[in-house]
Amino acid sequence: MNTLNEAYKAHPLHLGDIIPLDFSSYPSLPESHAWSQAIDENFSFNDPASSSIPVIDLMDPNATKLIGLACENWGAFHLKNHGIPLGVTQGVEEEVQRLFSLPTEQKLKALRSPSGATGYGIARISPFFSKCMWHEGFTIIGSPSHDAEKIWPDDFARFCDRMENYEKQMQIIAKRLTEMMCEVLKISEEKRKWIGASDISGALQLNFYPSCPEPNRAMGLAPHTDTSMFTILQTPSSGLQIFKEGKGWIPVHPHPEALIVHTGDFLHIMSNGRFCSPLHRVMLNENSKRYSMAYFYSPPIDYVVSPSVTKDLSSAARFRDVTVKEYIGIKAQKFADSLSFIST
Numbered sequence: 001m002n003t004l005n006e007a008y009k010a011h012p013l014h015l016g017d018i019i020p021l022d023f024s025s026y027p028s029l030p031e032s033h034a035w036s037q038a039i040d041e042n043f044s045f046n047d048p049a050s051s052s053i054p055v056i057d058l059m060d061p062n063a064t065k066l067i068g069l070a071c072e073n074w075g076a077f078h079l080k081n082h083g084i085p086l087g088v089t090q091g092v093e094e095e096v097q098r099l100f101s102l103p104t105e106q107k108l109k110a111l112r113s114p115s116g117a118t119g120y121g122i123a124r125i126s127p128f129f130s131k132c133m134w135h136e137g138f139t140i141i142g143s144p145s146h147d148a149e150k151i152w153p154d155d156f157a158r159f160c161d162r163m164e165n166y167e168k169q170m171q172i173i174a175k176r177l178t179e180m181m182c183e184v185l186k187i188s189e190e191k192r193k194w195i196g197a198s199d200i201s202g203a204l205q206l207n208f209y210p211s212c213p214e215p216n217r218a219m220g221l222a223p224h225t226d227t228s229m230f231t232i233l234q235t236p237s238s239g240l241q242i243f244k245e246g247k248g249w250i251p252v253h254p255h256p257e258a259l260i261v262h263t264g265d266f267l268h269i270m271s272n273g274r275f276c277s278p279l280h281r282v283m284l285n286e287n288s289k290r291y292s293m294a295y296f297y298s299p300p301i302d303y304v305v306s307p308s309v310t311k312d313l314s315s316a317a318r319f320r321d322v323t324v325k326e327y328i329g330i331k332a333q334k335f336a337d338s339l340s341f342i343s344t
């Protein structure tokens with residue numbers, strides 16, 4: 001049994017909070033998905049040209065330092081020269097499109113169970129919002145064969161091969177990035193041992209946002225921070241926005257052949273608040289659908305996440321120690337208040 005799966009099992013959802021809408025049958029926006037008020041009242045729209053996250057070349061001799069700066073200032077960056085063959089990415093994108101263009105009843109065969117973490121369904125954060133999101137997802141932890149088999153009983157091998165291969169590639173980059181971030185944060189060798197040792201520390205989320213009849217009144221993915229150390233995102237289209245204090249919502253337009261990396265809650269804790277865990281959301285488009293692949297990387301579930309504080313500085317730990325598993329449980333209950341819940 002997979003470890004991350006275990007952690008989510010303890011926090012079941014209601015079935016009503018899992019089943020996506022059959023979006024193709026709605027020529028206008030249903031009330032259940034109309035967010036107009038929330039968008040008008042709470043969010044400011046930013047001038048798209050005013051700022052954007054940095055682009056970092058993984059081969060740059062200064063990459064470690066630049067990544068540290070980007071995590072401090074933005075909590076996000078584009079990563080180019082990451083070494084993932086274009087064919088691998090294209091193969092995964094093809095499968096994502098093949099999966100989400102299936103009729104709803106076929107996708108529902110792999111519907112996530114209330115106590116499960118993997119399979120087809122809406123975002124886990126949905127119960128925290130009164131309106132529904134214009135989004136469907138498919139979560140993979142380790143091998144997707146158990147879920148893919150339900151959708152394509154005779155023809156699931158290609159999907160699984162491509163996803164597993166992508167997960168392997170993501171893990172290689174994730175380990176490298178983790179070492180670099182630990183370097184910046186001066187995390188001890190003892191606390192880094194898991195990086196080489198663990199082989200499943202990630203979850204792959206396939207996201208699909210159908211074209212939307214009223215994109216300005218709807219929400220692709222509502223504002224949230226990720227329950228990961230960092231997330232590696234791949235998408236061919238715009239729509240993602242990151243909230244930057246003092247600036248507002250910054251659009252993140254994909255950079256050709258680069259990955260988008262952004263920090264999550266665990267790195268915020270480990271860095272004692274130095275790296276932010278940026279609030280982000282996904283906006284929609286009227287004429288085109290959008291998809292993305294997000295790889296969430298975290299330490300193993302029993303790992304104790306603790307702030308790295310150097311003795312010489314007057315920096316007291318801002319958070320108490322928490323295991324990955326315990327924090328996943330806190331996030332399932334407290335959502336946006338989780339970090340303040342563990343602050344000292």
Ligand SMILES: C=C1C[C@]23C[C@H]1CC[C@H]2[C@@]12CCC[C@@](C)(C(=O)O1)[C@H]2[C@@H]3C(=O)O
Binds near residue numbers: 117125203205225
């Ligand atoms: C490993 C993860 C990370 C999860 C939960 C679990 C599997 C699916 C991920 C997402 C994907 C969609 C946004 C999010 C906020 C959601 O609702 O499900 C993510 C969440 C988190 O970052 O907490």
Ligand SMILES: O=C(O)CCC(=O)C(=O)O
Binds near residue numbers: 207233
């Ligand atoms: O689709 C995107 O660009 C972002 C997805 C996301 O935030 C997530 O899966 O947690």
Ligand SMILES: [Fe+2]
Binds near residue numbers: 224225226231280
């Ligand atoms: Fe996210």
